[in-house]
Amino acid sequence: MCACNSEVTQQLDSKNTALGRLNQIVVVADPNIWESTVGDTFRYYFESAYPLLPAPEAIFDLKYYTPEEIQNVEVRREFRTYTFLADLSDEASPTTKMVKKDMGNEKFNQALKMGTPTTSVGRDKWAKGQLLVYLFGQNQDSIKSTIRKAFPAVARRVNKHDESILNSMVYAVITDVGLSEDIQERYNININIPTDYVIARDDKVNNVTWLRKNTNKADYHIVFRKFEYTDPNQISKESIINMRNAFGKEYVTSDVPNNFMVVNDEDLPVYEYTLKLDNKYAKEVRGIWEMTEEFTGGPFCTYVIVDEENGELTYIDTFVLAPGQKKRNLMMQLDHLVKSGMES
Secondary structure (H helix, E strand, O other): OOOOOHHHHHHHOOOOEOEOOOOEEEEEOOHHHHOOHHHHHHHHHHOOEOOOOOOOOEOOEEEEEOHHHHHHOHHHHOEOEEEEEEEOOOOOOHHHHHHHHHHOHHHHHHHHHHOOOEEEEEEOOOOEOOEEEEEEEOOHHHHHHHHHHHHHHHHHHHHHHOHHHHHHHHOOOOEOHHHHHHHHHHHOOOOOOEOOOEEEEEEOOOOEEEEEEEOOOOEEEEEEEEEEOOOHHHHOHHHHHHHHHHHHHHHOEOOOOOOEEEEOOOOOOOEEEEEEEOOEEEEEEEEEEEEOOOOOEEEEEEEEEEEOOOOEEEEEEEEEEOOOOOOHHHHHHHHHHHHOOOEO
């Protein structure tokens, strides 16, 4: 009869499922690294502002622990997403020792010999469903270079890892099959509408459908419209803002005279992106909306999909009203609802 050592026993044991919130990253590093310009660089990128919200909110929520703090408290080893910052040349570093053990001697020594900014990715180290990203270098300048170069790819990987959380938030209820099929047929897009969205306005004459979900903390809105496509200038940023303002003036009003929803592009920027939705060219425009006669507003994201074959534009607008609430995750839910069935 042979005895298993503690590490083998740990591997044989069934692991718990990892815990954690959307957009949360646990950073593991030695104090001298985290409190240096390396930590400043990491925070500069990973805590930069999410575009575009009325009050700044970071792209990611960071939680920092030393390797000792991780090892000494079991619950700290059960988060979903970790990033390790390590100086490979410091053999006495607890973080470097942890990284070397995780990577294995061969891969670690190969990274050490390369002498260039390097990253590595691991899975399920302490719990099921974990993502672990290792950012390292031969000195602090090298680690900072790794962070700068790797940030876009790491951010995408973390967002992809978080899709399961986002999906469970958006589709906490079942899909409204009838409403989804109606939207798909009328606007020629693939989208699944949860049953907690209801029709706020349905104007078949002008090809406008406005859906709304109300909770005790926020109101979520999605607007679908269809236009004839005759001119590429219709999908310029200025034209999309004009489309949105026309909808706001016609449909989003109150009992206060001359009070309607408009884009605030004077005090804050409006961001424009290109992408593919449903394998078609599309524009995405993000900014802030407000009411003309009230101190009410919030973020919006508008998507315009070009269907050249049928000579049509599909306009999808999302916006939230959530006074006193953080809005990053709210907008991410709407973004996921729109893109999950269409992005390619």
